[in-house]
Amino acid sequence: MNFFKRIKKAGRDFEIKKLAQKEFERRYSYPVLKKENWQVKEKLKEATSKNLELIRKAPHRPEGISYYEDIISGDKREKELQKFSGKIIGSFCIFTPEELIHSACAIPVRLCAGAYDTISIAEEVLPRDICPLVKSSFGFKVARFSYFELCDAVISPTPCDDKKKLGEILSNYLPVWSLRLPQSKEIGHSQEYWLREIRILKERIEQLTCNKITKKSLKESIRILHKRQEVLRRFYELRKNNPPLINGRDALLVIQTGFYDDINRWIEKTQKLCDELEERKSNNKLPLSNCRLLLTGAPIIWPNYKLLNIIEEMQSTIVIDELCSGTRHFYDPVEVNEWTMDGMLQAIANRYLLPSSCPCFTESDDRIDKILQSAEDFKVNGVIHHSLRLCPLYDMELPKVSRVFKDKGIPFLAIHTDYSLEDIEQIRTRVEAFLEMLRSRT
């Protein structure tokens, strides 16, 4: 029996090796556009500094946050990565197993962008009516700056239509590995398929970096990433406190620097930040807030903090978010039951597929459960649902989600917006009215 299993396993390994070799065919070329655009770079810098100013205006900020501000707005990390001798692997979304990348001595960088200014360049290649996040991220590649230029390869998962096709278009610029997500998350069928995708990815990472992913290195990287989750859980525990110790923008800054920062340094700094917050908790000088909000919906990524700025300028705090650019990215741990190669890979595959509450899967109830639970844990007064224009996934779920909160009696506000700054005043009036209503309730 063992003999047959071995043959089967050899067959599987051969198949995976063959699949890992497969790339986009590109028999017909797609218009390729590469131009360094200094104007855009300048504009982007302006936008970031403007955002920073707005963020800095907020009262009672912890001191430790300045490190994250530096990393996210400056080019310190970029210079570090330029000096890095190993490979840098870019990725989109939350489905890329970072454990595999770390264990092959490479650095993962999440490329999802929130810059408005790169959209216009991307539109020279991409159609106009698609997701702004995709356009914005692609614009960085066209304009040839930021982290995109440093990547040796890009992992492109296929959650929604726009990201699915983005992989093929990007393959004209640099090696792209598409990570094909199953359409639903269930034990058995999709799990097996996804595990195979993870095996293929492992093979590809090994081929690119020329480092073998061994049991030892994988165990070590799982350990490090588990440490990150521990720190993050501590951070979230502190966010439950009622005079809010940190505002939502700062919390998102902390998490979003983690997308590309050096992991050990990030853990260390966040540990320190948590210590500082702990101190503040005992000092108890902060004002109590009766406008604790939960933010859910489409990703909000630096520097697109438009909505956050509007909300938090009106003496309210976002105490918890359910965004894929926030909590969802780091929250779930890899829990390995058997420290064998298969056991670890299975645990990693499970962690990235099963607990994910991305609306790209066929069921949406798990996401609602998650929002309800965090609304209860963080004692929120209201829920704000952010949906990006031309992202139908969140819009389709919106009626169900809003209905749940209506039944529960928790005020709910849905906001449709874009990366552009044109609708600021409209949003402001809506949010103002919502917050007024919240305050009158309590």
Add this chain to the structure above:
Amino acid sequence: MTPRPITLTRKIVQFVSFFLILYGALLGIRVETPLIPFVRAPEGFTSEERIALMRGPKHGQVFDTYIGIKTCRFARGGGLFRACFMHFFSEAITWRTPWKDFLPHLVIFLLLAVMLGTFWCGWVCPLGFIQDTLASLRIKLGLNRLSLSKIWQEFLKKFKWVLIGFILFVSLLIAFPQLPWWIRKELFIVGCQLCPSRFIIPYITGHPIEQSLFSPLLIIFFSIAMVFMAVLIMSAFTKRSFCRFCPNGVLLSFFNRGSFLVKEKDLTRCTRCGICVDSCPLENENVYEEKKNKNVDFPDCIRCFRCVDSCPEDGALSVKFLGLKAWKSKFKRSK
């Protein structure tokens, strides 16, 4: 790497109970219980006439009782209990044991089962301990797991009913004296003849069995038992494969729902990360699937509480005994 308090406690309990059940009588304790009768074979089942493999214990046991797990009667070196309850059940049918002898043993079984259900399987059963040890040896060696395919899982779920039905049917069959004696004597305690523990535990306790193979029926049973033995040894790769169709487990599993020990799930706290499925020794998906009912006790469960131990959400799964919280799941922090 991460501490698993429940699994650690369970391993200690399993280790201690393994030695107590197999060697307990060697400690020199003898408990005479006048209330519980010693069930004897009726006339016509005298020991000379029984074939060698059925030979009863050489030494007296501490407790002349039966409990629901594989406390093998062939642990002749010094077993703590007389036999497993499945053995008693089939023997009592065969011997047509009178109710007043049968009832006290049944009451003991029911009491233990209603209290804890299949808890006995996960924490006390010596055969379970052997399977867990084999699996942990495999993990120490760094070999990969073989997960049982869906077809086999479904097959074994049905097969356990076939097996227990067969054992009880045959026990009933030999109760009729009209059947010729040579058939009756070979069909006697067919459950034990099929049980892999009969081939393991006598060797551990130092009194090997004498297996006679001079009849077609005995050869058939012996070969089925060898298949079961192979399944048991394969548990190194498939984790608790024998428990999937163990007849004792079937008897205990009726009491899982409604026993004093309750496993509960906080429905919204569960993120459906699937860790409970991955950690389950029987690869059950029940706990993962359940999103409507708070109670997550299922008949297929052996109550090892590995799911509670490995669940990363604080308080998503909890174990209660008579309404008191015994354990709850926690996010693991490495030391």
